[in-house]
Amino acid sequence: MKVIFSKECLLHDPPFEVLGGQRVPYFEKPERLTIIENELRSNGFEISEELDPDIELKEHILRVHSADYLDYLETAYETWVKQGGNEISVLPEAFPHVNLLKASPNVAQTTNAIARAGVSSLEFTSTVFELFRIPHEGLYCFDLSCPITKDTHKATLASLRVTLTAAKLLSSSALDSIFALCRPPGHHAMPSLCxxxxxxNNIAIAARFIQHTSSPDTTKPKVAILDIDYHHGNGSQAAFYDDPSVLYVSLHGENDYPYFTGFTDEQGSGEGEGYNFNFPLPRGTTGDDEYCETLQRAVAIVQKFEPAFVLVSLGVDTFIDDPISDFKVTTSGYLRIGGIIASIHRPTLFVMEGGYALExxxxxxxxxxxxxxSK
Ligand code: OKP
Ligand code: ZN
Known part of the structure; x- marks a missing residue:
């Protein structure tokens, strides 16, 4: 299997995040990628750092994300430093919660750069921000795991270019499979939220990219996203929730991050009803057998959908020793998981998501x- 990779993905390297109420070293480290790269090399995988320069990223990003969010990602660090913020990273400390805004519409008038609240009523959005020069960060973020450093924007574009280079190779040649070895990951990113x-959202943008770049005389190809990261991919689910042409199927830890999504009754809406499947699995007890049994059921759903392409959100934070997750999948269990995915027999793009046990x-x-x- 060919592997696409870029060293620019390593540039995003925040020193810490806030997790469990504490400041801890950042789990989503650049070393994750170099360790995988080295292991794949020593296993004989062909790794290409040649990215496709012709893909117009912005055009494809805008199929999933809003223009003002994109603009924010591009300028947030610079603006933050200019307003006196620290030079490490942009990290919000207050969020414009909908209930706060309902109670006090005037919070939109704050100009306090230190509060870093990023306030607006949801109707005003970015126009008001520009007008009042209000800091944006709280508006475009829903947790404390996404510090924006000097090079974060560059790394996110590299991550996406790796993914779309792989997607283009898969959809334009006769490959069975390809792996986008990239970071930062994508499946939690919403249209206007990191x-x-x-x-x-690398994988969501790739799904749209494949649909929009396929030959115009064939019908729009159906794409299935199979999300095997330990966490529910709320962003990928949301991107296609009302769209029957993209199936989303996820296995994830029950009652864990991102906490408010991933329940079984989230099945899609409108025309997309019946094209979204969540399999929350119990924390603490889910090992190889339980996981593979459920994965077989998920794969049966993907097969019945008859997608032209399968896109896999590849997380290995289901691992027994993962520091932030609670499943018990073993190293040899991943051989079985790969085999079960192969049984779908469709061209498959693997996109790297989580996994934090560096060893x-x-x-x-x-x-x-x-x-x-080998299947
Ligand atoms: C990203 B990916 C859990 C706190 C989680 C953020 C986790 C993001 C995981 N106790 N904080 O899906 O691997
Ligand atoms: Zn995860």
């Missing part, structure tokens, strides 16, 4: 890909 280490992340990812290939 969170869960995610800024741009095993390389082997775990390589086992999924090897399991897929």
């Amino acid at each position: 969170a869960g280490y995610c800024f741009l 095993s992340i390389g082997k775990n990812v390589s086992n999924i890909l090897r399991g897929f290939e």
